[in-house]
Amino acid sequence: MQQTKPYISTPELTFPKVGFLSAEQWIVGSHVLTGLVALLIGIFLGPFQVFRRAPALKWEIPVFSYYYQALTVHGVLNALFFTTFFIVGFSYFILMRSLKREMWSTKLVWIAYALMLIGLLLVLYALITNQANVLYTFYPSLIAHPAFYLGLVLLVVGTWIVTANLFLTYNLWRKENPQEHLPLAVFATLTNFVLWCVASLGVAIEVLFMLLPLSLGLITHTDPQAGRALFWFFGHPLVYFWLLPAYTSWYTMLPKQANSKIFSDPLARVSFILLMIFSIPVGVHHMFTDPGVSAVMKGIQTVFTFIVAVPSLLTAFNVGAMLERAGRNRGAKTPFDWMWKQDWKNPVIAAQISAMLLFITGGVTGIMNASLTLNIALHNTSWIPAHFHQTLGGAVTLTFMGICYWLIPMIRGRGLYSVKMALWQVHTWSIGMMIFGYTYGAAGLIGVPRRTDLGAAPYINPEAVPYLNMSIISGVLLLISAILFFINMAGTMLLSKKQLTEEAPIDTYVESKSPLWMEKWGLWLSIVGILCVIAWAPVFLEVVDFTHGFQIPGYSPNGGLYKP
């Protein structure tokens, strides 16, 4: 008997191979471009911090009033707003293209976008008026203007709506195609939003029940140690929320771009499941030097942090094997020549492979940071920004730039403005980040602190001065790279007259028979819950003072007690 197709059967959309449907264009375009505007403001403040911290220059920060304001803007706009807007737009694109359907609700797409945009404007207001110089970790008891926290709340609530929309879209598709294999890119995107939603509970509780009420004057006291625990419950999975879309591109889009094939689809899925689960019970490795957390809990979370490194090493093998295949297709013969027999003339490929190379140092330094006792030598020194400029600034941002080199042309319906400029941008970026990593890493080992206005400091270790001066080179290269990137983006949007030739690199064809049990979201969430009880419940019991409650008043980041 013919099985009846259940539920509302929406006709499959026929997406153009080259170019976008207008609905796609608006949804993906508005999110990605808003993200790029945030990046435009945030990115240019980076090199000027390097110039400010170099003893040979000690330049004042341009436009913004001083170092810590610029540092807050740089962190908040790049790491919180650019990433989130870009990832949301990219995720919508993946779902619509791979499942060949519109989002569950287009109205919800715009409601979420509006919330996130208002969030961005509120945060910008607080930052520009110098009322929120609390850096992007906003540790209490430094208290910012309420607009800062309200903006962050709106950003997070927006992403929750996005998550609901993504899952409802997937659910509809699943009901209509109960046996079909879920495309890997969609699977990865869904794991990413699961981990994001779980993680954001921590920061939501911190902002809604501690920071925002104090900032509004509804409560008068807070607890910095509890605030830090809630923040890092969120803060480490957050870095995986940035990283997973880059992995998604390496696993599912780069094979098509490089004319190769994914090596192992099931193991890729296992990696994403492991990342989704084990990114949660690891945040204490940011608090190894905190006085209020016991050494036992620090040890337990070290073990989990080592476990979460495993799926990244699986990814290294899987993606490496895929690239070897690409190199062999291009005539590589010896064991290692496939590495340079890649299509380095294609900026989309060059950007992603360079991003992977940066991620090697990023990953190794990350494992060092997580190594319990070794952390004493590294915590809060300039080693840490060196590390996360290889991961977030390197692997993630450079991959996102590589994605922009095909995505922005599709949004505009024109070819990339300049391929040559894009190649220069990729190479200046990766060399710049390598030099930044080397110089700031070395300075950190000598004891130069991070997040410090060295241009005004009465003391800098003389041994670190050559490294800090050498970092000027990285600042110059990265500044050039950023300028090239934005000229190319603006050129593609406004000036390009080239024809669009590249296809969207989405493979809806699923070769592997990936088992359906991998989509047991309830099971994964239960495991996350159990791990939270093991790894986080004791930490919260330690850090919350149940007898006295909150005892610490808020302070203004400009000095003195905070006045609402």
Added chain:
Amino acid sequence: MHIDRLERYWIIAVGVVFGAFAAAIVASVVVFGVHLPSPVGRIDPAKLAESEFAKPGLTQDSEHAYTLRMVAKMWRFDIGSKEPQPTIKLPAGSRLKIVATSLDVTHGIYVERHDVNVMLLPGQISQVEVLFSKPGIYHIICHEYCGPGHQAMIATIEVS
């Protein structure tokens, strides 16, 4: 689920490497005695005057053992002197116990060339011990952003 032979070797190698890393960490604690800061107690920053932090400063406990009580505040380390960047003097071979807290916001201390790296939070007491075996000048640096004066929050330890 099929796993390629080479990939299986890779997974085993990853397991072995992380096992070795974990063993190294255990050795650093058990054999070399590196310890992370651990909870020693809470304190209400409004009541510092009634606590061991009422008179911050250096005290000698025995011939080679000293205790430094310190209150971090926006934007200096209070160890009992009025100088913005105070100095303490110790003979080489001294074992120093640093007991510190914060009066207002999150601060931190990092001592150059020594295993001292700890956050100072209002409401929490931080305690670390460190041996100064070689003469020299070592700075205590505040390593957590605490407002516009953060970069000047430095103290000096002179070991002679």
